[in-house]
Amino acid sequence: MPKFLVDNKEIEAKQGTTLLKACLDNEIYIPNLCYLEGIDPPSVSCRMCFVEIEGERQPVTSCSVLVKDDMVVKTDTPAVRQLQRTGLRLLLSVHHVDCKNCQANKKCELQRMAKFLKVGLKPKGLERHLREIEIDRSHPFLDYYPNRCVLCGKCVHVCREKNGQSALTFSKRGFDTVISFYGVRDLSTLECENCSACIDICPVGALALKVTGAEDPTTA
Ligand code: SF4
Ligand code: SF4
Ligand code: FES
Structure with a gap:
């Protein structure tokens, strides 16, 4: 099993483990949105999970690196934090922040990252560019909120x-x-059995069981 240092702590993980997973398994939090074990290759789309590795010229995404013996990793450097804060601001610039009316409130990964990185969810001076479609209600069981989706x-x-x-x-x-x-468009071909696995895995509040009329706070 490879052994390596992360923030001066020695950890070990099975060969083939991503650096991000090894850190999370050892209670070293690295902001992340798109990583999920089993997505192979990882999508590397959120660009939040940066770390510095000794010998690399620039920070790298920890979800796309496998653990190696004797790596020396830092998760909390000025360069890493700058990349993460910029990435978070970009995400927030296309996000409709309305936590009190969102079913992900208090279990949302964006909220967690914002708190961790000490970035407000509504930073001053941030221009927002929201999509015009507010909610897609075309599914029989689910509603989709494009302006909350982080496209993970x-x-x-x-x-x-x-x-x-x-x-x-x-x-x-x-x-x-x-x-x-x-x-x-053709409900007879729709495979969805309303298992809600997609809602459960969504790191934000972009998918929700359908609510109607007066129950729906977003229509208020
Ligand atoms: S997805 Fe998260 S940050 Fe966005 S409104 Fe919902 S709880 Fe707030
Ligand atoms: S709906 Fe949720 S899980 Fe799906 S891509 Fe958007 S943020 Fe990710
Ligand atoms: S978790 Fe690594 S890029 Fe999204």
Whole structure:
């Protein structure tokens, strides 16, 4: 088993383990949104899990590095924190922050990262660019909130793992990218059995069981 140093603490992990997982398993928190064991190769899309590794010229994403004997890793350097704070501000610039009306409130990874990095969820001077579609209600069981989605892809992955194919997919491109539901135009082909695995894995409040009318705080 490789043994290595993270923030001067010696840890060990099985060969083939990602550095991010090894750190999280050893109670060393590194901000992360898109990493999920089993997504292979990792999507490396959120660009939040930076660390510095001795011998590397620049910080690297810890979810895309496997542990090695004698690595020397630092998770809390000025360069790492600057990259993470910039990444978080970018995420927040396309996020509709309305925690009191969000079902992820108090268990949300964005809230956790913001607290950890000491960045307010509504930083002063941050321009916001929200998508025009506020909520996609086209699914029979789920609602999707594009302006909360961090496009981590975990929902797509867990649905595929559970059902053999995913009822969720990325659609559109660039700034317009969203998660969309397969089969909603033809309910007879919709594979979704309302297992809620996608809701459970979502690190924010972008997927929720459908609520209607007066129950729905977002329509208030
Ligand atoms: S997803 Fe998180 S940060 Fe966004 S509104 Fe919900 S609780 Fe707040
Ligand atoms: S809906 Fe949630 S799990 Fe799916 S991509 Fe968006 S943030 Fe990730
Ligand atoms: S967790 Fe590493 S890039 Fe998202």
